[in-house]
Amino acid sequence: MYQILLILHSLNRWLVLMSLLFTIYICWQGYRSKKVFSGFDNTARHLTATISHIQLLLGLYLYMISPIVKFNVAEVEGTALVSEHLFFRLAHISLMVISVVLITIGSAKTKRAESDQLKFKTVLLWFSIALLVILIAIPWPFSPLAIRPYFRSF
Numbered sequence: 001m002y003q004i005l006l007i008l009h010s011l012n013r014w015l016v017l018m019s020l021l022f023t024i025y026i027c028w029q030g031y032r033s034k035k036v037f038s039g040f041d042n043t044a045r046h047l048t049a050t051i052s053h054i055q056l057l058l059g060l061y062l063y064m065i066s067p068i069v070k071f072n073v074a075e076v077e078g079t080a081l082v083s084e085h086l087f088f089r090l091a092h093i094s095l096m097v098i099s100v101v102l103i104t105i106g107s108a109k110t111k112r113a114e115s116d117q118l119k120f121k122t123v124l125l126w127f128s129i130a131l132l133v134i135l136i137a138i139p140w141p142f143s144p145l146a147i148r149p150y151f152r153s154f
Protein backbone atom coordinates (compact mmCIF):
# COMPACT_ATOMS: atom_id res chain seq x y z
CA MET A 1 0.00 0.00 0.00
CA TYR A 2 2.81 2.36 0.96
CA GLN A 3 4.60 1.81 -2.39
CA ILE A 4 1.39 2.32 -4.38
CA LEU A 5 0.54 5.55 -2.54
CA LEU A 6 4.08 6.83 -2.98
CA ILE A 7 3.93 6.21 -6.75
CA LEU A 8 0.47 7.81 -7.07
CA HIS A 9 1.53 10.82 -4.96
CA SER A 10 4.69 11.21 -7.04
CA LEU A 11 2.83 10.94 -10.37
CA ASN A 12 -0.04 13.21 -9.35
CA ARG A 13 2.47 15.98 -8.59
CA TRP A 14 2.82 16.41 -12.38
CA LEU A 15 -0.96 16.78 -12.76
CA VAL A 16 -0.96 19.36 -9.95
CA LEU A 17 1.82 21.33 -11.65
CA MET A 18 0.43 21.06 -15.19
CA SER A 19 -3.12 22.01 -14.18
CA LEU A 20 -1.84 25.01 -12.20
CA LEU A 21 0.42 26.19 -15.03
CA PHE A 22 -2.33 25.71 -17.62
CA THR A 23 -4.98 27.56 -15.59
CA ILE A 24 -2.58 30.40 -14.76
CA TYR A 25 -1.68 30.66 -18.46
CA ILE A 26 -5.29 30.80 -19.77
CA CYS A 27 -6.28 33.27 -17.04
CA TRP A 28 -3.31 35.47 -17.87
CA GLN A 29 -4.40 35.43 -21.54
CA GLY A 30 -7.99 36.17 -20.55
CA TYR A 31 -6.98 39.01 -18.24
CA ARG A 32 -4.65 40.62 -20.82
CA SER A 33 -7.20 40.39 -23.65
CA LYS A 34 -10.13 41.41 -21.42
CA LYS A 35 -12.01 38.22 -22.37
CA VAL A 36 -15.17 36.82 -20.80
CA PHE A 37 -14.49 34.28 -18.02
CA SER A 38 -15.85 31.30 -19.97
CA GLY A 39 -17.18 27.90 -18.93
CA PHE A 40 -13.83 26.47 -20.05
CA ASP A 41 -11.91 28.81 -17.71
CA ASN A 42 -14.25 27.86 -14.91
CA THR A 43 -13.77 24.12 -15.55
CA ALA A 44 -9.98 24.60 -15.52
CA ARG A 45 -10.23 26.41 -12.17
CA HIS A 46 -12.45 23.69 -10.73
CA LEU A 47 -10.31 20.81 -12.05
CA THR A 48 -7.10 22.36 -10.72
CA ALA A 49 -8.60 22.66 -7.24
CA THR A 50 -9.90 19.07 -7.40
CA ILE A 51 -6.50 17.65 -8.47
CA SER A 52 -4.81 19.49 -5.59
CA HIS A 53 -7.41 18.07 -3.15
CA ILE A 54 -6.69 14.55 -4.42
CA GLN A 55 -2.98 15.19 -3.82
CA LEU A 56 -3.78 16.39 -0.32
CA LEU A 57 -5.71 13.19 0.45
CA LEU A 58 -2.95 10.98 -0.97
CA GLY A 59 -0.40 12.98 1.04
CA LEU A 60 -2.37 12.68 4.29
CA TYR A 61 -2.68 8.91 3.90
CA LEU A 62 1.02 8.64 3.03
CA TYR A 63 1.87 10.76 6.05
CA MET A 64 0.11 8.30 8.36
CA ILE A 65 1.96 5.22 7.09
CA SER A 66 5.33 6.53 5.89
CA PRO A 67 8.34 5.07 7.74
CA ILE A 68 10.25 8.26 6.89
CA VAL A 69 7.69 10.28 8.86
CA LYS A 70 7.46 7.76 11.71
CA PHE A 71 11.13 7.11 12.37
CA ASN A 72 14.09 9.42 12.56
CA VAL A 73 16.47 7.06 10.82
CA ALA A 74 20.10 8.08 11.02
CA GLU A 75 21.15 9.20 7.57
CA VAL A 76 24.36 8.79 5.67
CA GLU A 77 26.38 12.01 5.67
CA GLY A 78 24.87 14.17 2.93
CA THR A 79 24.46 17.73 1.70
CA ALA A 80 20.79 18.14 2.71
CA LEU A 81 19.98 21.12 4.96
CA VAL A 82 17.48 19.15 7.07
CA SER A 83 16.95 15.44 7.68
CA GLU A 84 14.38 13.68 5.46
CA HIS A 85 12.44 12.89 8.62
CA LEU A 86 12.13 16.57 9.57
CA PHE A 87 11.46 17.64 6.01
CA PHE A 88 8.52 15.28 5.46
CA ARG A 89 7.26 15.42 9.03
CA LEU A 90 7.13 19.23 9.25
CA ALA A 91 8.17 21.28 6.22
CA HIS A 92 6.58 19.34 3.36
CA ILE A 93 3.21 18.87 5.05
CA SER A 94 2.98 22.49 6.31
CA LEU A 95 3.93 24.13 3.02
CA MET A 96 1.75 21.78 0.96
CA VAL A 97 -1.30 22.21 3.20
CA ILE A 98 -0.81 25.99 2.95
CA SER A 99 -0.63 25.75 -0.86
CA VAL A 100 -3.83 23.66 -1.09
CA VAL A 101 -5.58 26.14 1.23
CA LEU A 102 -4.44 29.00 -1.04
CA ILE A 103 -5.83 27.18 -4.10
CA THR A 104 -9.12 26.49 -2.29
CA ILE A 105 -9.54 30.09 -1.12
CA GLY A 106 -8.60 31.43 -4.57
CA SER A 107 -11.02 29.07 -6.24
CA ALA A 108 -13.89 30.04 -3.90
CA LYS A 109 -13.20 33.77 -4.23
CA THR A 110 -13.18 33.44 -8.02
CA LYS A 111 -16.68 31.94 -7.97
CA ARG A 112 -17.96 34.94 -6.02
CA ALA A 113 -16.05 37.64 -7.95
CA GLU A 114 -18.41 40.02 -9.74
CA SER A 115 -16.59 40.86 -12.96
CA ASP A 116 -14.74 38.66 -15.46
CA GLN A 117 -11.57 40.71 -15.02
CA LEU A 118 -11.73 40.21 -11.27
CA LYS A 119 -12.22 36.45 -11.73
CA PHE A 120 -9.07 36.21 -13.89
CA LYS A 121 -7.12 38.38 -11.43
CA THR A 122 -8.20 36.29 -8.44
CA VAL A 123 -7.12 33.00 -10.04
CA LEU A 124 -3.83 34.57 -11.13
CA LEU A 125 -2.98 35.88 -7.67
CA TRP A 126 -3.90 32.87 -5.50
CA PHE A 127 -2.85 30.09 -7.88
CA SER A 128 0.52 31.75 -8.63
CA ILE A 129 1.43 32.06 -4.94
CA ALA A 130 0.34 28.43 -4.39
CA LEU A 131 2.48 27.29 -7.36
CA LEU A 132 5.50 29.05 -5.92
CA VAL A 133 5.05 27.39 -2.52
CA ILE A 134 4.59 23.97 -4.18
CA LEU A 135 7.73 24.40 -6.28
CA ILE A 136 9.73 25.13 -3.12
CA ALA A 137 8.26 22.20 -1.14
CA ILE A 138 8.63 19.46 -3.77
CA PRO A 139 11.61 17.18 -3.03
CA TRP A 140 13.21 17.67 -6.47
CA PRO A 141 16.35 15.71 -7.39
CA PHE A 142 18.19 19.07 -7.13
CA SER A 143 16.47 20.32 -3.94
CA PRO A 144 18.70 21.29 -0.98
CA LEU A 145 15.93 20.08 1.39
CA ALA A 146 15.15 16.49 0.35
CA ILE A 147 15.91 14.52 -2.77
CA ARG A 148 13.44 12.26 -4.61
CA PRO A 149 13.25 11.10 -8.25
CA TYR A 150 11.19 12.86 -10.95
CA PHE A 151 9.31 9.63 -11.65
CA ARG A 152 8.54 6.38 -9.87
CA SER A 153 7.14 3.37 -11.71
CA PHE A 154 5.02 0.39 -10.66
Ligand code: HEM
Pocket residue numbers: 006009010013016052055056058059060061062063066067068069088092093096097099100134138139148149151152
Ligand atom coordinates in the same frame (compact mmCIF):
# COMPACT_ATOMS: atom_id res chain seq x y z
C1 HEM B 1 0.38 19.95 -3.89
C2 HEM B 1 0.67 19.16 -2.92
C3 HEM B 1 1.81 18.15 -2.90
C4 HEM B 1 2.77 17.83 -3.82
C5 HEM B 1 2.98 18.45 -5.20
C6 HEM B 1 3.59 16.78 -3.23
C7 HEM B 1 4.68 16.18 -3.85
C8 HEM B 1 5.42 15.17 -3.31
C9 HEM B 1 6.52 14.50 -3.97
C10 HEM B 1 6.99 14.79 -5.39
C11 HEM B 1 7.01 13.56 -3.12
C12 HEM B 1 8.14 12.56 -3.39
C13 HEM B 1 7.55 11.25 -3.80
C14 HEM B 1 8.62 10.22 -4.06
O1 HEM B 1 9.28 9.80 -3.10
O2 HEM B 1 8.80 9.86 -5.23
C15 HEM B 1 6.24 13.65 -1.90
C16 HEM B 1 6.46 12.86 -0.80
C17 HEM B 1 5.68 12.90 0.32
N1 HEM B 1 4.59 13.69 0.54
FE1 HEM B 1 3.85 15.09 -0.70
N2 HEM B 1 3.12 16.49 -1.99
C18 HEM B 1 2.04 17.31 -1.74
C19 HEM B 1 1.27 17.36 -0.59
C20 HEM B 1 1.48 16.58 0.50
C21 HEM B 1 0.72 16.68 1.73
C22 HEM B 1 -0.40 17.68 1.98
C23 HEM B 1 1.23 15.73 2.57
C24 HEM B 1 0.85 15.37 3.97
C25 HEM B 1 -0.29 15.61 4.49
C26 HEM B 1 2.29 15.05 1.89
C27 HEM B 1 3.03 14.03 2.42
C28 HEM B 1 4.11 13.43 1.81
C29 HEM B 1 4.93 12.40 2.42
C30 HEM B 1 4.74 11.83 3.81
C31 HEM B 1 5.92 12.07 1.49
C32 HEM B 1 7.10 11.11 1.66
C33 HEM B 1 6.71 9.74 1.94
C34 HEM B 1 7.90 8.83 2.07
O3 HEM B 1 8.90 8.96 1.36
O4 HEM B 1 7.78 7.93 2.89
N3 HEM B 1 2.43 15.60 0.64
N4 HEM B 1 5.29 14.62 -2.02
